[in-house]
Amino acid sequence: MRPKRWVVKFGTGVLSTKEGSLDLQQMENLTKQLIEIKKRQIDVIVVSSGAIGCGMEILGYEKRPDNIEELQACSTLGQPFLMHYYKKFFSSYGFHVAQILVTYFDLDSVSLRRNIQKLLENLLLKKTVIPIINENDCVSYEEIRFGDNDRLSSHIAVLMNADRLIILSNVAGLMDYSNGEKKLISYVDRIDDRIEKLAEGTRSERSVGGMVTKIEAAKISLSAGIQVQIADGREKDVLVRIYDGEPLGTLFKVNKNERSFGADSVSLP
Ligand code: GLU
Secondary structure, three states, rough: OEEEEEEEEOOOOHHHHOOEOOHHHHHHHHHHHHHHHOOOOEEEEEEOHHHHHHHHHHHHHOOOOOHHHHHHHHHHHHHHHHHHHHHHHHHOOOOOOEEOOOOHHHOOOHHHHHHHHHHHHHHHOOEEEEEEEOOOHHHHHHOOOOOHHHHHHHHHHHHOOOOOOEEEEEOOOOOOOOHOOOOOOOOEEEHHHHHHHOOOOOOOOOOOOOHHHHHHHHHHHHHHOOOEEEEEOOOHHHHHHHHHHOOOOEOOOOOHHHHHOOOOOOOOO
């Protein structure tokens, strides 16, 4: 039987300090947790943001640049920096990292999708390899880029027929601010207008997306029958506790009646 398969997305906020530097302690901690998950016979594919954030630090930007040329430049400097640390941390456990950079086009075309699928299937057979995916930001231009890794991670989850998509962020999950109080929504059975309204776009100087793209990602995954969990990446042992079944963050459950497509027929936004 095929081992269970998780796609785990790390947002820029989860990988950075408050000051915007790469948070090495946090990265090491997440690495350790992924190794624990691997030990439980789960195949893991990581989708990692953070390249542009690292590049911003290298180039001395305090605010995320508005223009695509500078974002592209930041990504070229930041991506190897990011991978350097993944390699460092994973290799201390005897694991290798495989970098896969994809563009919108790679997932939009049926033959290119197949190509990525075959590559990832092959990498997953190599038990000491951790595939780490990011958007190929330096060649992705304004009109045709994901821009956020939330939706990218959901397309990868669908493509690879994953059992779960886990999006780790710097928020606890989907929040309900109505009635003047802040309440975490632990379970979502159905993404309806109310849920969409709760997802307010959050923007920080370094990251992109916010809850809106996470809800989009959840919709894509759920339609393919893949449950999605959005949780705080700084919660202690978050991945291991999710494995143990703790209801951390927000769990978007699969509604069997609404499953509408599979790995072969994903329509990109
Ligand atoms: N691909 C971008 C990066 O690595 C980030 C996209 C995102 O934060 O979702 O910096």
